[in-house]
Amino acid sequence: MFDKLLKIDRRIIFIFVALALIVPMFLTITQHISVSPEVQIIYDTLKGLQPGSKVLMAFDYDPPSAPELQPMAVAILKYCFKNNLKVYIIGLWPQGPMQANMAIDNVISDPTFKDNPPIYDKDYVNLGFMSGNELVIQGMGSSFLHTFPRDYLGKPTHQLEMMKGVNNFSNIDFIVNLSAGYPGTVEWVLFAVDRFHAKLAAGNTAVQAPQVYPYVHAGQLSGLAGGLKGAAELEKLVGFYGKGTKFMLSQSFAHMIVIVFIIVGNAAYFITRKK
């Protein structure tokens, strides 16, 4: 029997994982989400910004990573718009500005912003995608207008109201980088933080987050939100519950299933080995 368990058909595991992911979507179980110190730092930094402060958001991810990073983007955007922080959007990934648009649409559809929706060039601007990876960050350290001559709509950036007085990183109060790989958080730390002394926080996929932990300890990152849990923590702190919180239940069940399978696999392994 245990031999059979060791050679279990992977399709059976797939069915259990599918059930663990799908069933919780129809459940309404309230979960207590504990906030990690790394996410608390992001919120504290945002909270410390005065109304009218400038927040640069770099959308460096694509749809595969959106389930983890998009809820973070939405939560931060909602906080910024509610607290009258000016948002500057850029993307080092071609898909980034499109993801930003989807996040803005999500904010606009929220009843909280029904009477006061965010307005382009008053509350936010989208400077679009620029090829060049870390060199774009380096270029922004010298001149935003030179690096992004036009916004994503094709309008010259020097004509944008929100770009008046914004020359380089010294005019930006806080940078939030949402990243799923290269170019991403590591490049922002190396160029924007180390070179131009910008204040940076990061939202990363769960896979990438461990790689940037050393930067949090060294003080180069002002906070880190990792994976769906990080998104749920951000949602809890800013008070806008969304997909991050909703999907935590599915993630809880999926992790449990994987752990149960690992325990069963090890038990079967040791029993058959004794035989």
Place this chain on the structure above:
Amino acid sequence: MRREIPLIITAIVGFTYIIQFFVPHWPFNILEGLLTSWMLIIFAFAIWLGALNLLKVSLDKISKRSRDWPYAIITIAGFLMIAIPGFLFSGGRRFQDPGTAFDYIYQNVYSPLSSTMFAMLAFYVASASYRAFRARTKEATLLLLAAFFVMLGRVPIGDVLSSFLPEGYRMSQMADWIMNYPQTAGQRAIMIGIALGIVSTSLRLILGIERSHLGGE
């Protein structure tokens, strides 16, 4: 001269970037701005080159009926399906606006397809974990225990299961400890090793010691 000129360009650009990092004043700041602009232009051309190369390689595969050539047809079809509506039927420069053909394809084809591909990892990871995570050795047991605490500590159910434990020893706090100390220490070692490797390779390139990228011997 075919080898000397690229070596001289590499050395000039490399040294300029190193010097301007420590001396961000005239003339190095001007040179840095100029070189950065050049490189951004080269990057933009590289995207075109990449797209054209993808077409060339795929067309070659089809014409020679190489292995898996039918997939090349799908690659080209996918490329054209998003490039043609993007260039011709999406309002020119405002092709990313909501409601354009490009936006429709992005939201309804590209986004769900790429998300599906990534989401399938969940199933394969579960299956692989079942087969690979065995406490065969001391090292494997340590890895297994770390995975156990991090996986449970990263979801709310972990704290529910460990709520009987005193504050500071619950699953989320154990996971935080693993991530902040043993994991970070390991990452630092890897990062420092990689950084030293990059520095030495860069110096070899700038000084012209490493020439394999130029071809030949």
